[in-house]
Each structure stands twice: as C-alpha cells, then as structure tokens.
Amino acid sequence: MIINGVTIDETFAEAFGMKATRAIITAQNEKWAMISAQAMTGFATSVIACGCEAGIEKVLDPSETPDGRPGVSILIFAMGGKGLAKQLETRAGQCVLTSPTSALFAGIDEGVQIPLGKNLRYFGDGFQIAKKIAGKRYWRVPVMDGEFLTEETTGRVEAVGGGNFLVLAKSQPQALAACEAAIEEMRKMPNVIMPFPGGVVRSGSKVGSKYPALGASTNDAFCPTLKGMTKTELPADCESVMEIVIDGLTKEDIDKAMRVGIQAVCDLGAENGIQRISAGNYGGKLGPFHFHLREIMA
C-alpha cells in the first residue's frame, strides 16, 4: 500500500489492556486549568518507569464543565486498578489540590468507582464539608485561596494502551514535521492521549537488553546510525525515525486516531521526505490488540 508516495508497511501495532480514568480540572481561567492539567499529567510518558501514562485529552468550554468554568479533561492509564488509583490520588493531591483556583471532577461516571477526592478531603483537617448533589458526592476542602471543590470518586474503565506507528523519513526535521502534523490532527480526537513529550517518542524500544537488569532497550532495527551494524529495518537513505504512541479508552478510538495521524503524515508525502509508515509489535504474542496499518488505512 502506497499513499502519496509513502509506503504503508504490511505490519501491525501491538497493544495491551489497561485500566483508565478521566478527570476534569477547572479553574478561574483556561490558563490555570491547563497549568494544573500539565502538572497532573507530567512525568507520565510510559508505565515502564512513570507508574502511569497520562495526557491532556482536550480543552473544555465552560458550557462543558460541571461548574461552568473553563476546564481541561485528562486521561490516565495504568496496567492495574490499584496502580491507577494510587497515581490518580497522588497526582490529584500534589498537582490539582495545590493549583490556584482549581476544582476536580469525575470525567467518567460508569465503571468501578475509584477515589478522586475521597481521601484528599482529610487535608481539610475536619473543616471539610461533604455535599451530595444530584446523586454525586462532592468535597469542599478549605484551602488558603478559598475552597478546593472535588468530586469524591471517578469511574475506572477497561482501556487499551500502546497503539503506535513509526514515521520513517529522509531527515530528522522532516520526521519531526510529519509527527507534529499527525499530533495536531490526533489531538482533535476524543478518548485518546499521546503520552510522550509533545506526543512524539524518538527512543522507541525493543523488549530485552544485553544488560540483564534492563527489560527494554533501544530499538536498534530502527536506529538509522546502526544501519550497517545490525539487522536493520530501514532503507539506506532513511536518516530518522519517530514514533507516536496512542492510549485510548477503546480499540476503535485508537483505530480512528491512528488513521487521522497516518493520513496527516501521508498528506505531507514523499515530496517532504516521508518514506514509510511502520509499527512496533512483539510478534503478536504479548498484546491482545493488533492494529494492522493497512486495514486502518483501507
């Protein structure tokens, strides 16, 4: 399959089942909602060492938020329910509770309920106030700038993590420009996040390492400087590869995001140095979710 001069490899991305939740952060204005959301989703690129993968899903209009203020919705993914709950709580406590004018709400009502402000309320040292409104329980925690309002719980749902595609280009600036174009389109899609910095990862990994202590190491088959030294997957004139990783609430959400992302890359086409689209997998044996590039782009 070739789109605008870009070859779509006959391969697939392999993804795993994860647990996910959504939270809505509001503030006096979008600037402060975004600051809080960025803090809460910081250092959350990969479950390998961050404990969770998190990102900003979208900016919310005041008409879309529970308290009628500007807001940002974020998604957090983890491998297990306990890990997700711990990450959510510590991040909410350190990054949202602390952020000026913020309030924190559930972004998913269904599913298993996990603590959002349920335990943060104890920061109120007995002055906290519960309010049950329209079937939902909220906590009002007195803080120095007024009151921190938070919903007690949010819903945890089954999700998918690790959808991905690789962009092979003739030069590093061209690979980055293509990925930037893809991310711009993918960020318009609901229910997905691209957790790496700016949505793009330049250090894709393979399973295992020559060093026993490491579970993952550089994906040498896609490293352009190793073309002559390893069993490479790259054409001779490929100088740079970048990857976009996608976590989504369902497989269909990731399908759609991959499609718009790959399409944006292909729209730049061979004339902008884009050579191929590939994907990372482990032979199909580890992850139950397979995203076949040619099926997605069919």
Place this chain on the structure above:
Amino acid sequence: MSALTFTMKQRLDQRVDMSPLICNKLEGLEPAEIAAIELQNGKSKIRVDSLFRIKGSDAQNIVIDGSFSKLDFIGKQLDGGSITIYGDVGAYLGQEMKAGSIKVNGNTGIYAACEMKNGYLEIKGNAGDFLAAALPGNKQGMKGGTVLVKGNVGERAGDHMRRGTLLIEGDTGDYCGSRMVAGTIAVMGQTGRYLGYAMRRGTLLLWNQPQLSATFNDCGSHTLAFLPILFASFRTLNSKFAKESAAFNRVQRYGGDMSETGKAEILVKI
C-alpha cells in the same frame, strides 16, 4: 391505565392512618381487595371504600382527592411510584419514604418528611412544624432526597436533619436547622429566631440576612464553587429555585454553632 384515585366521601372527626395506601403495598391488589383494606380511624377501623370512592387501577400513580388535615401518614415508607394529593394533609406525610414522589396541592401538618430517606416531596402550600425532622427521641431526621415547600414552614424545620436538601420558597419559623447534623436547607424568605440552634454540620443557604445567634461567627464574604453545581441541580424543579436568576455564588459565610461542634455554616446571599 388511569391513576388509582381515592376521592374523599366524608370528612371524619377522628384522624385516619393512611399508611396502608402506598404504591408498593397496593401493587397487584384487586379493586375489591383495596376497597376492603381497613384504615385506623381514631380507636376504630374503617374500610377504604367507606371513606373513599375508588377509581382507576394504576397503583404506581395514586391520587388522593379532597384530602383534609386529618389524613395522617400519607406516603409513609413509600418505596417508588407517585402520590398526588389535592387538599390539605395531616401529620407525618412521607415519613421514612425511601423512593418515589409525593406532591401535595395544599398544606401539611407537623412532621412532614420526617426521617425521609430518599425521593422527592413537594408541598405547594405551607408545612407545619418539624418538617424533615427526627421523631421525638430519635437522633436523625431527614437522611436523603429533596423536599420543596412553596409556602412557609413552621418551627424546627430540619431538626436533626442528617442529609438531603430542603428547599423553602417562603418563610420559616423559629429554630430552623436546629440540631442539624448535615445536609442543605435553602430559604428564600425570612427566617425566625434561633436559626441553626445547636447545629453541628450542614448548610443553611439564605436569600435574606437572618437574625443570627451570638454563637455564629462571621467568616467573611466568599465566592463558593459548589453553589453553581447546587443551583444547576435545581433546574428541573417546578420552583423559583429552578430559575437562573435565583442562582448566586457570592455569599457571606457564618460558622457555628460554636456552642456545639461549630462546623456548620450559614451562607447568606450578597
């Protein structure tokens, strides 16, 4: 199916215990069985068909027409369905109701919504003393649900209230929110003396400056984020509380009752 309608035939001198006539108890009964139910009337019993003309068959939608102030315990322990009443009702309306809705097109006696657990109760007229309160000797009043009163209420509204929302469009008597444990009471009209007497936790939300006891301390004026969410939850009600113009988020906050645990608040619109 039309509503199961009980139309009053006669006004008795003695009080009537209406608690058997709730949706969950009448569901599945034949008309003859409903007619033969005996209600306590003073010291004696009276058959339902001696007191009411019975029409309709939908037991989930009960109408009591021509009601008057001696019909007690209407909707006691109601667990789903709706009861609509035309006329006044006696004491203990909706006592311990668990679910469903009760609408009264008239006034109620004492202890309406006492120890109510959930559901919706609407009173178009005035309510007597001890609205949403605990029964004498009990420690917890209303525990959940919403009560809307379009008129005025008597003394001790929300006494020992534990949870839920009490909305009063009119005025309240003395001791509104007394010994309240938690929950929200909103009053658009005037409040009486001893507001929030011995109140432990919970919120009194007022449209007019009250006469405050010395045991409530001024905590200053504030913009509170939960108020827009609270007002948004009222939007579906047939009430002045539902109007967008009724909503506000700027209040003067008073904390008290300092003679008790002092964790309650009185919020006054500014």
